[in-house]
Amino acid sequence: MEVGVVRQRRLADDIVMQLETMILEGTLKAGERLPAERALAEQFGVSRPSLREAVQKLAAKGLVVSRHGGGTFVAESLGSTFSDPLLQLLGSNADAQRDLLEFRHTLEGACAYYAALRATELDHGRLRVAFEALQDCYTRIGTVTRAEEGVADASFHLAIAEASHNAVLLHTIRGLFDLLKRNVVTNIGGMYALRSETRDMLMNQHKELFEAIIERRAEDARTISNRHIHYVQEVLAEGQQEAQRLARAQRRTGATPGAGRGEQVRP
Numbered sequence: 155m156e157v158g159v160v161r162q163r164r165l166a167d168d169i170v171m172q173l174e175t176m177i178l179e180g181t182l183k184a185g186e187r188l189p190a191e192r193a194l195a196e197q198f199g200v201s202r203p204s205l206r207e208a209v210q211k212l213a214a215k216g217l218v219v220s221r222h223g224g225g226t227f228v229a230e231s232l233g234s235t236f237s238d239p240l241l242q243l244l245g246s247n248a249d250a251q252r253d254l255l256e257f258r259h260t261l262e263g264a265c266a267y268y269a270a271l272r273a274t275e276l277d278h279g280r281l282r283v284a285f286e287a288l289q290d291c292y293t294r295i296g297t298v299t300r301a302e303e304g305v306a307d308a309s310f311h312l313a314i315a316e317a318s319h320n321a322v323l324l325h326t327i328r329g330l331f332d333l334l335k336r337n338v339v340t341n342i343g344g345m346y347a348l349r350s351e352t353r354d355m356l357m358n359q360h361k362e363l364f365e366a367i368i369e370r371r372a373e374d375a376r377t378i379s380n381r382h383i384h385y386v387q388e389v390l391a392e393g394q395q396e397a398q399r400l401a402r403a404q405r406r407t408g409a410t411p412g413a414g415r416g417e418q419v420r421p
C-alpha cells in the first residue's frame with residue numbers, strides 16, 4: 155500500500171485560515187484596519203514573524219493591503235460589488251430601480267428567514283440598535299434628511315443579513331450597500347408625496363419584521379419582508395402611472411379639436 159507524504163502545516167497557514175474566516179463571516183470588514191501586529195500576535199498566541207508571514211500570504215491573495223506606516227487593511231474592493239459609475243447609472247434608471255426591488259424581494263426575504271432561525275443574542279442586540287435608529291428617522295419628520303433615512307434603512311437590512319449567518323447573503327448585501335442606500339433615497343421622496351400613510355406603513359412594516367426575527371418566526375419574517383418590498387413596488391408603480399398620465403395630458407395641450415379624427419396638429 156502506497157502512503158502519501160504527510161506535510162506538516164505551517165503556523166502561518168493556520169493564521170491565514172483564521173483571518174480568512176474572520177473576513178468571510180464579516181468580523182473583519184472591507185476597508186477595516188487589522189489590529190496592530192503585536193496585539194494580533196498576542197490574540198492568536200503566535201510569534202510576530204509567523205503573523206507577518208500570514209499577512210503577506212493574505213496580501214498575495216488580494217485580501218489585505220499594507221500601507222507604509224499606516225498598518226494593514228482588509229481590501230476595499232471586497233466591499234464593492236458595483237463600481238461607482240455603474241452605481242450612478244443604476245441609480246438614475248427607472249428600469250434598473252425596478253430590477254433592484256425585484257432582486258431585494260428575493261434576497262432580503264431569505265436574509266430575514268435565516269436571521270429568524272440563526273440570530274444570536276448579540277445579533278439581536280445589533281439588530282435592535284439598527285431598528286431603533288431607523289424608527290428615530292421616521293419620527294423626526296421635517297428634520298431628518300433623505301440621506302440619513304437611506305443609511306438607516308440600508309443599515310437595518312444589513313444587520314438582518316449579518317444575523318442570517320450566511321456568508322454569501324451577507325457579502326452580497328454589503329456589496330450592494332451603497333446601491334440599496336441610493337435606492338431608498340430615490341424612492342422615499344416620491345412615495346411620501348404619493349401617499350400620506352407611507353411613513354406609518356414603512357414604520358409598521360419594519361417593526362413587524364424586527365419582531366418576527368427577534369421572536370424567531372422564520373416564515374413570518376420572510377413573508378413580512380416580501381410584503382414590505384411589494385408595498386414599495388406598488389407605490390412606485392402608482393407613481394410611474396401617474397407620471398405617464400400627466401405626460402400624456404401635457405402632450406394633448408397642443409392638440410386642436412378634431413386632431414383625433416386624422417386632422418393635422420398645428421405646431
